[in-house]
Amino acid sequence: MLLFLYNILLPIALLISFPVYLRRMLKRGGYARNFSQRFGRYSKEMANRFAEGGWTWIRAVSVGEIGLALRLIEELKRQSPDFKAVISTTTSTGYALGLQRRANRPWIEVIYNPIDFYPIVSLCWKQIRPREAILIDSDLWPSFLALAKAHRSPVYLANARLSRRSERRYVKLRSLAQTLFWRNVTSLFAQDQGDAERWKRVGVPADRITVTGNMKYDTDDLASGINSRFSVWLQKHGINVGRPILLGGSLHPGEEDLLLSGFKLLQAEFPQLFLILVPRHVERTREIAQLLRARGVRFALRSEPDFQDDPSILLVNTTGELRDWYSAATVVVVGKSFYGVGGQNPIEPILAGKPVVVGPHMENFQYIVDELRTAGGIIQLHSADALVPTLADLLRNPSAASSVVARAFKAMAHHQGAIRRTASMIINERVKQDQDPGHESADWRSS
Template identity: 35%
Template sequence: MLRALYNLLWLLALPIALLRLVWRARKEPGYVQHIGERLGAYGKLPSAGPWLWVHAVSVGETRAAQPLIDALLAHYPAHRILLTHMTPTGRQTGAQLYGAEPRLMQSYLPYDLPWLVQRFLRYFRPTAGMLMETEVWPNLVRGARVAGVPLLLVNARLSPRSFRRTARFGQAATAMYRDFTAVLAQTQGDAERFRALGLPAVQVTGNLKFDMQPSEDGLRRGRVLRQGFGARAVFAATSTREGEESLLLEAFARWQALSAGVPGAVPRPALLLVPRHPQRFDEVAALVTRAGFTVQRRSALGDSAGWEQPGLPEPVTADVLLGDSMGEMAMYFAASDIAFIGGSLLPLGGQNLIEACAAGTPVLIGPHTFNFAQATEDAIAAGACLRVDDADSVMSSAGTLLADPVRLASMQEQALAFASLHRGATARTLAALHTLPGGAGRTGAAHRL
């Protein structure tokens, strides 16, 4: 009954979903590209595999999938990788990472109606599928089981809040998750919540995001960008969400006013502001100006490929540098003395702090981190992260750390150690894939599934 109601609601919502794509395309044109793929029509996309399918809904999941995709390409040379998304920014991130990889193809996942899912599975006939983190669609999961496609929920997380919501559906939720061949959870807490739903096939494999290594080129460009700030301290606020930037800018103004003329205070620090969603870059730039700050944009500094030349990039003299680019987080973290991770000042669940730690950048985090609870608590316990209560606490804590170079250097070392300590999720995920029926077992010469 619930499945029939779900399908009816999807059918009624489909025209609205398509209109919403057109509406969102006003700010992000990518939403009206490849619409056929969302309806199970793949045009001239090649169907010849065999395919290993990875679904990463947007930017964060796509970046988290990178070490897994790299491992799949290495361990299964006879297979191609199908990387699916739901958002244009996720697809753009995948293209930046793998645009030159001939064995990887990207597509949008179809909407979750039975016949669209069947078209997708019949067209590609994947050998196995891996859905990243929380992306669970009932018809997709059921369709894979019916089609005989082993399907894993990898890097899986289920927060206490999401568990309570899911548990309300009782046996319907249990039946949906049982259609997975296996659930590979990030933490023991996630695994216990999945098991409480009645799932027997749950393993703890760790968080793939710990296996994300910042590129040497990104770190190098970050060091060059850092030189553009001169002697000024650089405080980054990254992955910020709507409503947070205004709070941070107001607190930044108060911090500057209180620090002016105070002995030992950090003189005129720079704020490196990186919004989470690219469609908001112009909006955030206007916010900075209205707050009374001068602003420069990363996009105005030119192509970073030429930054090895003397005098590049141009000096960053503005109060705020707006990080209006994609795929350069390693550069932004390497250019910063401290980083605040957004999505945590307001009850939005937080964002990934591991990437900052992997670049050796100490982290400040707000009170709302339910989507990344274990990683946040572990980082705090390791001395790599400080939790703050509000925007003023963000700025005052940053000022305290910047005025104490010994403690700041210690947190930098602890951030690197924390990121290094928890690696290995990719190998454990790959081992679980090898144990699927017909799998490769130990990595043999054929690497077949």
């Protein structure tokens, strides 16, 4: 009954929200490409590949989750050579990154997430015919989960996190969540013990929860600033290797202005300082470029690297490169933490070996930020007023900056191998299913 009501109310909610959604699509751009996939319409070539069977459906909302899904897929492929994956995403930037990374990987398909209306998801399910589903960071949708249950396809929540705010919401709706979500989840791989306890409190059975560590913080994938391809790229364009670089990553509105103001103040002591701005949403490039012009500063675009006027600022207007840009930096400021709520992933720049500064709003990453702050592995500021003196201290004292990074690595050591552990548990479950005919999903696995 709840699922029926959900599917009655969903079209109404979509109609009401359509104007807002349309404005967002037009602003961000890129949504027109393969838009019909959101309604379960695929090209003939893609449908033929789906018909081969044996696919695993992996849902990843946006760019960050896509990157994580691809790392998990590579490990699953290493452990099980016949592994094939369909990655579905919601945003145009995530879709573009998925297509870019699937090059020369015929065992990966990339599609848009379908609208979670039962007839639409059912149409998708019949074409993709997944043997299992993996949801990255708890991308939960009632119709999708119900169809997985109907076809006896296991559902795994990988890198599953639950914020305190979401916990409070689920506790209030415990019986509803139990019916629409938890009864349809096969296994949940929690990021840490705090997340595991929260999942238990909202109704997920304890025997379905395993703490595997946070895949985003898996230091097996440690980057090296020395070998950064963008360090080489910057040198090619005249930015000397010894020049200090301040990078703002995943920036939200207002944070570019904050960094620009701080940058100008820092230049008095560090005249060679170079600033790299990487907005969270690339469609904001024009807005940020206008801000820079209004401030009278010279800058270059990543897509149009004109360094003839010796600009001291680079605006990155491309997607899927942030992790590599981190490796080129001296100090990193993580966005959505000064202006905005929730913050962004602070671990990728730490894995690149860089000291990280964040603002007061890191609610979506509070557990790991608390862990890092206690260890002295991250610098969290209570207000933007402390940003300039903090950055000056880090630029002035390279050894102190290195100590921050070393303490961060030590604090994150227990997350090492999270991707391998998650993949192993999924593959082990798959082997059990293959050995037990009772787990065969509806009539297509052998077709």
